[in-house]
Amino acid sequence: MAAARRPLVAGNWKMNGLKGSIAELDKVMAAAADYTGKVELMVCPPSTLVAQFAARAQGSPIAIGAQDCHAEAAGAFTGDLSAEMLKDAGAVAVIVGHSERRTYHKETDAEVRAKALAAWRAGLMAIVCVGETKDERVAGKTLEVVGRQVEGSLPDGTTPANLVIAYEPVWAIGTGLTPTTADVAEAHGFIRAEVAKRFGQAVADGVRIQYGGSVKPSNAKELMSVSDVDGALVGGASLKADDFLGIASAYL
Ligand code: PGA
Numbered sequence: 001m002a003a004a005r006r007p008l009v010a011g012n013w014k015m016n017g018l019k020g021s022i023a024e025l026d027k028v029m030a031a032a033a034d035y036t037g038k039v040e041l042m043v044c045p046p047s048t049l050v051a052q053f054a055a056r057a058q059g060s061p062i063a064i065g066a067q068d069c070h071a072e073a074a075g076a077f078t079g080d081l082s083a084e085m086l087k088d089a090g091a092v093a094v095i096v097g098h099s100e101r102r103t104y105h106k107e108t109d110a111e112v113r114a115k116a117l118a119a120w121r122a123g124l125m126a127i128v129c130v131g132e133t134k135d136e137r138v139a140g141k142t143l144e145v146v147g148r149q150v151e152g153s154l155p156d157g158t159t160p161a162n163l164v165i166a167y168e169p170v171w172a173i174g175t176g177l178t179p180t181t182a183d184v185a186e187a188h189g190f191i192r193a194e195v196a197k198r199f200g201q202a203v204a205d206g207v208r209i210q211y212g213g214s215v216k217p218s219n220a221k222e223l224m225s226v227s228d229v230d231g232a233l234v235g236g237a238s239l240k241a242d243d244f245l246g247i248a249s250a251y252l
Helices: 019-034 047-058 083-089 100-104 109-122 134-138 142-153 181-199 199-207 217-224 241-251
Strands: 010-014 040-045 064-067 093-096 125-130 164-169 210-211 231-234
Touching: 010 093, 010 210, 019 040, 019 047, 019 083, 019 231, 040 093, 040 241, 047 064, 047 083, 047 100, 047 181, 100 125, 100 142, 109 125, 109 142, 125 142, 134 142, 142 210, 164 181, 181 199, 181 210, 181 217, 217 241, 231 241
Parallel strands: 010 040, 010 231, 040 064, 064 093, 093 125, 125 164, 164 210, 210 231
Antiparallel strands: none
C-alpha cells in the first residue's frame, strides 16, 4: 500500500525567520515543479509570516502550515492564536504536540488532541508529533511512550486526509543524532500497527508517518527509504532552501 501514500516533506522553521526570509520560500517555489507528483512540500514559518508566505505560495504546489494553535476558536487567551486564525491567514495545516511545546509549554496528550480537533474544526490538517526522550529510549520504553502518545494525542475520526503523524525522537531533534534505520522502522511499524488497531487497516495504510530529528540532505535518502517512513518533518535544515530541497530530493 506504500505507493498510495504521497510523502510529505515539511519544514518547521520554529522561531526563525523575518520578512526577508521569503527569499528562501521563493527558491523552494522556483524548484517545486521538479517535485510535483513525487513528494508534497510544506513550509511552516513562524505565525508572523504565515499570511505573507501563504499569499506568495498561492497557486504553487507549496503548502503553508503553522507550528501550533490554541484549542479554542476565540477568546481571552493573550498571545495565542486559534486554528481559525491560521486558516484565515492561509495555512492548510498546523503542527501540534511538537516536543518543544510538550517540554517548554508542558502540553499533555489531552491538550494535543484538543488542538488536533481544533485544527479539523477550522479545516486544517493536523501534523501530530510524538517521540521518546533519551532517558525513555535508554530505559527501553520507546514503544510504550510512543504508543501512549499516539493513543492520547490522536482524536477519534483520524483519517489519512486530516492527520499526519510525525515520529520525532526528542534526543534526535537538533542534535545531529539519528536513530538507526532499524530503530526507525520499528517505531514507524509500531505506530502504523497502533493506528490500525484503533482506526482500521484502511486508515493505517493511508496515514502518513513522517520521521523527524536531524534530517539533512546527507542522511535523507537512507531515512526516507525506511519502510513506513512517508516523508520528513525538518527543523534546522529547512531554513535554507537548498538543504530543504536536498532532503526532498530523496524522492526524485
Ligand atoms: P531538526 O528538528 O531537524 O532541527 O532536528 C526537527 C523538528 O523539531 O521538527
